[in-house]
Amino acid sequence: MQTPIRIDSRFPHMGTTIFTVMSRLAAECGAVNLSQGFPDFQADRSLFDAMHRHMLAGRNQYPPMAGMPELRAAIVDKVAALYGTRFDVESEVTVTAGATQAIFTAIAAFVRPGDEVILFEPVYDSYVPAIETVGGTAVYAQLQFPDYAPDWEQVRRLVTPKTRMIIVNSPHNPSGSLLTAVDLEKLAEIVRGTDIVVLSDEVYEHILFDGERHASLCGHQELAARSIVVSSFGKTYHITGWKIGYVVGPAALIAEFRKVHQFNVFTVHTPSQLALAEYMQDASRHLGLAAFYQEKRDFFRRLMGQTGFELLPCRGTYFQLARYGHLSDRPDRDFAEWLTRAVGVAVIPVSVFYADGRDDRVVRFCFAKVATTLEAGVERLARAFPA
Numbered sequence: 555m556q557t558p559i560r561i562d563s564r565f566p567h568m569g570t571t572i573f574t575v576m577s578r579l580a581a582e583c584g585a586v587n588l589s590q591g592f593p594d595f596q597a598d599r600s601l602f603d604a605m606h607r608h609m610l611a612g613r614n615q616y617p618p619m620a621g622m623p624e625l626r627a628a629i630v631d632k633v634a635a636l637y638g639t640r641f642d643v644e645s646e647v648t649v650t651a652g653a654t655q656a657i658f659t660a661i662a663a664f665v666r667p668g669d670e671v672i673l674f675e676p677v678y679d680s681y682v683p684a685i686e687t688v689g690g691t692a693v694y695a696q697l698q699f700p701d702y703a704p705d706w707e708q709v710r711r712l713v714t715p716k717t718r719m720i721i722v723n724s725p726h727n728p729s730g731s732l733l734t735a736v737d738l739e740k741l742a743e744i745v746r747g748t749d750i751v752v753l754s755d756e757v758y759e760h761i762l763f764d765g766e767r768h769a770s771l772c773g774h775q776e777l778a779a780r781s782i783v784v785s786s787f788g789k790t791y792h793i794t795g796w797k798i799g800y801v802v803g804p805a806a807l808i809a810e811f812r813k814v815h816q817f818n819v820f821t822v823h824t825p826s827q828l829a830l831a832e833y834m835q836d837a838s839r840h841l842g843l844a845a846f847y848q849e850k851r852d853f854f855r856r857l858m859g860q861t862g863f864e865l866l867p868c869r870g871t872y873f874q875l876a877r878y879g880h881l882s883d884r885p886d887r888d889f890a891e892w893l894t895r896a897v898g899v900a901v902i903p904v905s906v907f908y909a910d911g912r913d914d915r916v917v918r919f920c921f922a923k924v925a926t927t928l929e930a931g932v933e934r935l936a937r938a939f940p941a
């Protein structure tokens with residue numbers, strides 16, 4: 555249909571998110587889809603049964619704006635058990651429509667036109683569009699290739715009187731790197747005495763390997779007092795399509811968050827919240843996730859030994875980075891597209907997570923897949939690029 559409106563695009567240069575682009579291309583080409591991050595296996599049947607039961611019991615109307623009290627209580631209990639900080643169920647936790655909405659809402663609640671937000675490249679793709687939508691400016695610090703560790707001296711130099719927020723993400727997508735307790739100390743030193751809000755994206759909080767422990771900002775008293783911490787049930791319970799997550803933080807910050815949240819989504823699907831509140835009661839479900847994914851990581855890395863790809867370390871998340879510069883001269887976007895079409899394996903090019911398109915000839919594989927999917931993908935890769 556034609557429109558008579560001349561559109562002065564608010565975002566003339568914005569394309570479609572790489573996750574949609576690559577999953578669509580994978581489907582078109584019949585490729586093994588190791589691009590977008592989602593499991594290709596089912597969640598636990600009891601979660602579905604619980605949701606169905608709540609629907610049939612008539613729990614289908616609006617929940618409270620901040621989320622069902624049962625779910626908020628379960629979240630508060632989990633956070634207290636893991637990180638030692640007990641947030642207030644009424645005023646310090648809010649259920650969101652996934653982490654994406656939580657992040658967008660937090661940014662909209664705190665960042666004003668002209669404000670600066672410091673974040674780390676490679677940067678998850680939803681942060682900068684949210685900042686720019688509300689008139690803020692993204693200021694980039696670098697995680698240092700190839701171990702993707704933060705350079706806190708650089709961060710210190712980037713802080714100005716206009717810095718409103720710093721966004722951190724650990725375990726980190728796409729690199730699989732982790733922030734440590736020492737990193738949190740450095741961050742605390744930098745923000746001490748300022749009014750900078752920290753937004754901490756911890757959606758992979760339960761997926762850390764080799765016995766590493768998650769350094770949640772919830773567990774750092776000084777940082778917790780100025781942070782909004784985001785998590786997502788999509789990652790933890792294999793239900794990315796349910797789009798449910800949450801934020802926790804001090805009451806004064808969550809009050810500001812809710813001012814936007816109430817007019818953004820107002821609230822989130824009732825029966826899912828009730829089902830999750832029940833499901834969370836068994837802590838082994840989130841505590842067992844690290845071992846579950848470590849087996850997949852190790853299996854995938856072993857299989858990849860049959861190929862010429864050079865694997866980078868993976869300390870958390872369900873993503874594995876690999877260098878391919880010695881195998882092909884193609885820039886990573888071209889390489890990812892070619893790999894999908896010609897080899898039949900879809901991946902994510904890492905340059906999309908850099909504002910200037912920096913290309914280290916690295917691609918990201920998602921290993922949240924059943925063994926047969928990983929085997930099918932690696933078999934194709936090994937044929938194209940044998941070890």
Ligand code: GLN
Pocket residue numbers: 571573574589590591592727
């Ligand atoms: N976070 C997922 C990834 O990194 C994708 C989420 C999405 O598709 N928006 O692949």
